[in-house]
Amino acid sequence: MVQEVRRSILENGSSLTDDVDTQESLWAAVDIDAILDQDPQRVAILQGPVAVEHAHVANRPIKEMLGGIEDYIVEKLLEKYYGGDESRVPYIDYIGSVPAMIDSKLMSSYGLNVTSDKTTIYKFGSSLPPVEEWLETLAGSEVHWLRALLRSDIVQKSGYISNPIKRLFSPHASQTVTAKYDAAGAPSGVSLRGAARSFSGHKPTFEAVTVSYDAKTSAIVVLVNEDCQDVAILLEFTFTYHPDQGFAPIHDVTEDRNKRIKAFYWRLWFGQDQTLPETIDHRNELVGPEVTIDAAAIERFCDVSRAGRYVWAFILMSIDGDLFKACPSLEQLQDP
Numbered sequence: 001m002v003q004e005v006r007r008s009i010l011e012n013g014s015s016l017t018d019d020v021d022t023q024e025s026l027w028a029a030v031d032i033d034a035i036l037d038q039d040p041q042r043v044a045i046l047q048g049p050v051a052v053e054h055a056h057v058a059n060r061p062i063k064e065m066l067g068g069i070e071d072y073i074v075e076k077l078l079e080k081y082y083g084g085d086e087s088r089v090p091y092i093d094y095i096g097s098v099p100a101m102i103d104s105k106l107m108s109s110y111g112l113n114v115t116s117d118k119t120t121i122y123k124f125g126s127s128l129p130p131v132e133e134w135l136e137t138l139a140g141s142e143v144h145w146l147r148a149l150l151r152s153d154i155v156q157k158s159g160y161i162s163n164p165i166k167r168l169f170s171p172h173a174s175q176t177v178t179a180k181y182d183a184a185g186a187p188s189g190v191s192l193r194g195a196a197r198s199f200s201g202h203k204p205t206f207e208a209v210t211v212s213y214d215a216k217t218s219a220i221v222v223l224v225n226e227d228c229q230d231v232a233i234l235l236e237f238t239f240t241y242h243p244d245q246g247f248a249p250i251h252d253v254t255e256d257r258n259k260r261i262k263a264f265y266w267r268l269w270f271g272q273d274q275t276l277p278e279t280i281d282h283r284n285e286l287v288g289p290e291v292t293i294d295a296a297a298i299e300r301f302c303d304v305s306r307a308g309r310y311v312w313a314f315i316l317m318s319i320d321g322d323l324f325k326a327c328p329s330l331e332q333l334q335d336p
Helices: 002-012 026-030 049-053 062-082 131-139 145-151 257-270 295-305 309-318 328-334
Strands: 113-115 119-123 154-156 159-161 176-181 187-193 207-214 219-228 231-241 250-252
Parallel strands (some): 154 250
Antiparallel strands (some): 154 159, 176 187, 187 207, 219 231
């Protein structure tokens, strides 16, 4: 009879009424329109004989019921594999990232000079290892925030982006990479010196990138420095580490990100002591240092800046979207 009622409802598009016997209505749980008043609380799910045998509490919340099942499984696994001793269970930050086998000969094969203690320093020569193998080596054999930052896609708002940090940490000739570790052996920060400028020659002592991690707040700060006339212009990116979300452990902090990018370009174009104005009007007068302009200077300015830094300043100030799409240099950073 129940099957006939169900068939009639589905074929004729009618709804259940108070006159219909809904005692056996598990099928209705997957079709809200088939439930009286579209009320899921009216779905009567009958327990089978096995479930009834283990049901000792009436009106038990489903959270408590499923939690009890989970606790029972954990208890049995703990007893089977670790003799019931929880202290023997190995600890891992998150599940989802499986470290690759690290080639112990990678460093010597490419002539990398490595010194290690609480700080590990890698010095590249002219021969460079493959990017993926190098990133695995730097990430290490343990699962932690640095591995997540180097090897995972990044969550940005409601979507994913390709990891721009991989591009920053790609190996370059004559580069020095310094990884710092805390007393427990966990990484606390990484820095890059030399061979990371966007143009021109490389200064071996210039700290181009620094990455730090705050274990208390799970915040990761990536500072990218641009050398402008021997002055470091700072661009800051902030991420948060979520080991409870192994499928997506790194989240981009987009709040004020555009403002940070605009402030970076403002200092880069107009001087490191300049402050980004809250608003700017295209009729405003921008006063710069006094210079002598000749034909060669104009040609060089047009080649370097295309539309010119002042035009770019107005463009940047008027955009509140994704500035990675507006600035070619940032676009290259985002899409390794």
